[in-house]
Amino acid sequence: xxGITQSPRYKITETGRQxxxxxxxxxxxxxxxxxxxxxxxxxxxxxxxxxxxxxxKGEVPDGYxxxxxxxxxxxxxLESATRSQTSVYFCASKGRESSxxxxxxxxxxxLTVL
Amino acid sequence: xxxxxxxxxxxxxxxxxxxxxxxxxxxxxxxxxxxxxxxHSQGPQYIIHxxxxxxxxxxxxLIITEDRKSSTLILPHATLRDTAVYYxxxxxGGSNYKLTFGKGTLLTVNP
Numbered sequence: 001x002x003g004i005t006q007s008p009r010y011k012i013t014e015t016g017r018q019x020x021x022x023x024x025x026x027x028x029x030x031x032x033x034x035x036x037x038x039x040x041x042x043x044x045x046x047x048x049x050x051x052x053x054x055x056x057k058g059e060v061p062d063g064y065x066x067x068x069x070x071x072x073x074x075x076x077x078l079e080s081a082t083r084s085q086t087s088v089y090f091c092a093s094k095g096r097e098s099s100x101x102x103x104x105x106x107x108x109x110x111l112t113v114l
Numbered sequence: 115x116x117x118x119x120x121x122x123x124x125x126x127x128x129x130x131x132x133x134x135x136x137x138x139x140x141x142x143x144x145x146x147x148x149x150x151x152x153x154h155s156q157g158p159q160y161i162i163h164x165x166x167x168x169x170x171x172x173x174x175x176l177i178i179t180e181d182r183k184s185s186t187l188i189l190p191h192a193t194l195r196d197t198a199v200y201y202x203x204x205x206x207g208g209s210n211y212k213l214t215f216g217k218g219t220l221l222t223v224n225p
Contacts, residue, residue, distance in 0.1 A: 033212075042216055042217050043158065043213075044216045045212055045213070048211075101148055101211045102163075104162040
């Protein structure tokens with residue numbers, strides 16, 4: 001299916017475990033983004049990527065690792081999950097050909113760290 | 115990027131126009147005003163953007179004051195499905211296209 005998808009949609013894990021959230025887009029968009037959304041904070045940017053093999057930190061990168069070996073995928077890894085990383089995570093993408101900032105968001109992954 | 119100020123909530127009757135205000139008094143010359151919305155539990159959705167001229171698309175209209183210090187998003191005929199949190203964002207784009215979301219305005223459309 002065309003579009004941007006995230007998996008899993010729901011995940012429960014325990015403190016200290018490694019978790020990877022997947023993001024896949026079928027538009028060949030150059031830019032991809034990871035946000036987290038918590039009550040009282042709105043959406044905050046974790047990491048972003050301008051192209052394959054190019055990533056950069058956003059506002060709240062600590063505790064997260066990203067990679068971008070293929071244009072269509074942008075996985076987010078929590079190396080050792082903590083309770084404070086309980087959140088809803090949204091992935092987004094944007095095409096390079098568009099000069100304005102229209103980002104397309106995925107449906108989100110709801111992560112609970114016990 | 116400049117900071118924005120929005121009312122935390124607003125109500126609107128179904129079928130009426132919804133006018134959502136946003137203040138961005140520190141906006142600089144190369145910054146655009148973007149509007150996104152987020153329907154409950156879904157990812158945000160782009161609505162419209164503008165620099166200094168008024169803009170209209172199939173979803174909404176954007177009115178930017180002449181001094182660019184404030185703007186209004188207009189949903190001409192609000193429906194129940196327009197109930198969402200609306201975010202006003204100022205962004206210069208550049209090479210990274212980062213968006214900084216505030217808390218937005220919760221618009222509730224009532225039957």
